[in-house]
Amino acid sequence: MNKLVAWWNHRTGLDETMHDALYENIPSGARWRYVSGSMLVFAFVTQVITGIFLWMSYSPSSQTAWESVYFIQYEMTGGWLLRGIHHFMAQAMVVLLGVHLLQVVVDGAYKAPREVNYWLGLILMQIVLGLSLTGYLLPWDQKGYWATNVATNLMTLVPFVGKELQQVVLGGSAYGHHTLTRFFALHAGVLPILLVIFLGMHIALFRRHGITAKVTPGRPDQYFWPQQVLLDALACLFLLVLVVLATVHFDVQGLVSGNLPLEHRGAELGAPADPSEQYSAARPEWYFLFLFQLLKYFHGESEWIGALAIPGAIMGILFLLPFFGRTKIGHAFSVLFILGLLAGAGVLTVLAWSEDNFTLVAERLKLNTEDPAVQKKLSIAEDFAVAKEEAERDSARMIELVNRRATMAGGELSDRLLIPKQGAVYLLRNDPLTQGPKLFDRHCASCHDYYDPNATEGEQQRWHFANQTQSPQTVAGKNEVLRDDKGNVVYDTKANGAPNLFGFASRQWLADLLNPAMYQKVEYGEPVPSKDAEIARQKNHPDNFTRPIKAPYFGNTAHRDGRMAAWLDKHIDKLDPQDVKDAVAALSAQAQLRSQLALDKQDAAQIARGVQVIKQNCATGCHRFGDAGQLGLAPDLTGYGSYEWMLGMISDPQHERFYQNENDRMPCFAKDLDHPEKNSVSVRELGLIVDWLRGDYYDPADEHPVLPHSEEYARRAVELARTVDAPSLAITGSATPAMPTKAEQAAAIFTQKCAACHSHVDSAGHGIAAKKPSAPNLHGFGSRAWLSGFLDHERIGTAEFFGNTAHADGDMVSFVQDELSDLDDENQASLAALVAALSAEAALPAQQQLDAEAKESGLLEKGREAIVSGLGGSACTDCHKFGDEGEEDAPDLTGYASQAWLTAFLSNPAAPRFYGQNNDRMPAFHKPENGERNLLTAEQVELLSSWLRGDLKD
Amino acid sequence: MAPRSLNPKASDNISQRLAGQNSPQPRRRGILVGMLAFVVGIFVGIFPLGAGLLTFFDPILKKKEEGGGEDDSAGGQLLRVGLLENIPADGTPVQAPVIANLTDAWNREPNQPIGAVYLRREGDKVVAFNAICPHAGCFIGFDTRRDCFQCPCHMSSFNLDGSRQMPSPSPRDLDMLVVEEDILAKTGEVWVRFQNFYPGTADREPKA
């Protein structure tokens, strides 16, 4: 054995090297105060070891950096411990550097002959700081990204080469893959190699000059081995224990019990970097905070002083210290300088911290919160706190998202879906829970509220949007509020808000909506004085009287006095309350809200009853509901509140399934699916908002969790929502409806295209009512009843016929009113015959019998005669054409109201055969030359005529 | 003791030479050889370093090569950022993402957020600001309590019109972007010439 050792030593000289290393003489013996250097070496070695293992799992690129760190942190065995040690040892290293430097200066170890070694030490310090700066970016989380962003931006302030410097460091003009590859190469390659080289020289010079000993007379010299080595080892052990404790966030209990919570496992990992995502909690690592704080004090163009000049000057002075150290006074200066430096950095760090936690500070110091400067800091600190909270939430959310599972067909859960190729940021950008509220805030919250109305005061709500306000009226021409006789401010009563969408389409929401008091409810808050102190002082300035207003449903919209409100007032009380409840449950079931799925299932019978109630009460005049009712007057209730319905509504509220032209200020957010670039919000984003509103986002606690809808799915949903008569418009909770019959299709066409002006209601008031009747009621058009009414001098001028048309002052109306008013019996009889004859032209199916009888009895003959020869003074053929006779000044009466006549008339009422020049606003529904742009197809016109003539039976 | 060759089998001659007793070459030649060795040594060392430095400085070298960078960026990229109707009429600014093609080294992806702007309405006109702070590049927020733009980093505040609230760490006002007024008037769409600027200077200089 001994021989072997001797051979080894002879060949390698190891014994001599060991001897040289260990038998360094220490005057007055080993001391604790000599341990800091060894500790630094130990820290560095730890970083190298842990770093190399991290390297084995790390992948630098903007698509994989965060992802690989995530994997280390949460998936790999002991990964968090490895990363934690690396992270906290880095911090320990910076602290130790400070201590070491302080010691070197105070003990005078920087003085001759050790100047060079001191300078080497300063270079080593720069390298370590460079290591921590580059390391901060590598996880590619929001915090590292934005903090490093500031540092690299400051680089551009370097004179002459600043911008080039930045580009070389970033590997381009913006952050990206090459920023990471470069930072990583610096962090794991260049800087450590430099550090090893300089550390080697540092130690070599240290050995050359020996230790700067504190000599105590009488205390014997010792060799480095074994006493000092033991002290060093113990110190390193202490450091390691401390770092490990920091790694478990001093949660010894959790560590021992073996279930350490995630947030106590090593270094934190924020949400993945996203350059388009505002991040207001960006702060550098704590030991750089003083530099960060320093930047606040240099204003405008002097920024470079704080960013470069002062740190540069400090480093310069540090380099010069050995020259000062030659004299006693100089040494005193050096010591003061280093102490001052540390104290200054400490004060700046405390200031930075206190400004970020200013709420606390202001409270403690009882600062005057009226002071604008204090207010500013408070406001910034509040935002900072919110941002930090959000950052923590986002990073916790990322863990949930990476571990999301899909519900498979059988109801079982899939394997974890992990991170897609596009990267983790893709998951977060498409998470309704994260993005929904932000997008709602951006696009909806200026009109819509979102808050839980049942939350008690003071209860923290995660989302609270309530921005509706009401402005005072102003005195004409003056910037002054208008006051009434009693001196009260008069407010603008224009509707300017929209419903609270919290729980939209839920049972609670709908039950309140159907309550007339709630439907129109408005609550006013106290006026809020202007934030501008100058304006706030002016008693009558309008800016001081804007008051918050809470209108949970339609109280602050144009619909507050609309048909729905009127209907509620009139009818809701008369309905059986149980019916209303059923209807609410049924309508709410259409939304298929996840929060109500169980309830919907359980109340299936109630819902089935409710479906009937809706059909009987809502789908008779205004709404459509599945196969009942028609579109055109009010939003379609089919699929109400469902994903498709909401996307359809938001993307284009003016679509015929929704509000059409009664839409009240709601923008069409994504009308044009073929040109997505024209839309103000992308369908993807609308989908995120809808998913969030409906609670359709991944929740790991769910038994059957859902994943966000894809962009493609959202697009298809919009398309589906815009399909007017898709067979898929099934009612949840009722049997599948059949395809609409021809009569239903025709009625739908009438509602959409005609009912703006024409009604189609029978004498009992049943049917489709016009929104603003401005043309004749077409029910029974061409029938004897209709014609007798038309030719009745008392009725032709009413809204039922020509009352609201341009024809009201025309020849026809004056003819009927003048010539047909006082008819003798004989003329009465001729008029009746005329009506019968004209009506027979229509050949209406309902009059078949009557027409045949009339022909038999010669009534037709008589009537035709009357048309040509006239009643009273003039004949129809004076203006109209009838068969071969007559003029073309008014519509042709030949075949009047027959299928062919009606089809031709609807197709183009302004044709010379019909109204010609005299046509009053009636559109041409189908002209062959219009091709695609026709309002109706030829088949639809045919269908509509048949229906008007009563040819189609339900 | 004179130095000895470490090779025990070395001839005496070598040992003697090492001892400098019998220098076989004239001194002048020694200097020449030394210089040559030095030059060759430097060259073989520098060459790989140079090859590396070429790629290292690629970001600046390539830009010079292409040369066109400056002209392209002079006007900024014309991008659509929103619709007039969606900007509150009362002058409250809204934040809008800027969507464009994103090139990151070897990746190119369409329709990615590449930045953000604040849009503010002034009558029928729209004012657009880059959301990046001109001080050191943090992402600016809008403080609804104080009705001003607030940088979360070093306390720079900006008024609604983008001007600084003095004293301010920021060397200049918010970076206003050109809004294409013709398009706005005709279509109601807000198109801006999107540009990023170097932070930290009083005069703004577009980033390449």
Ligand code: FES
């Ligand atoms: S980056 Fe905005 S104040 Fe510094």
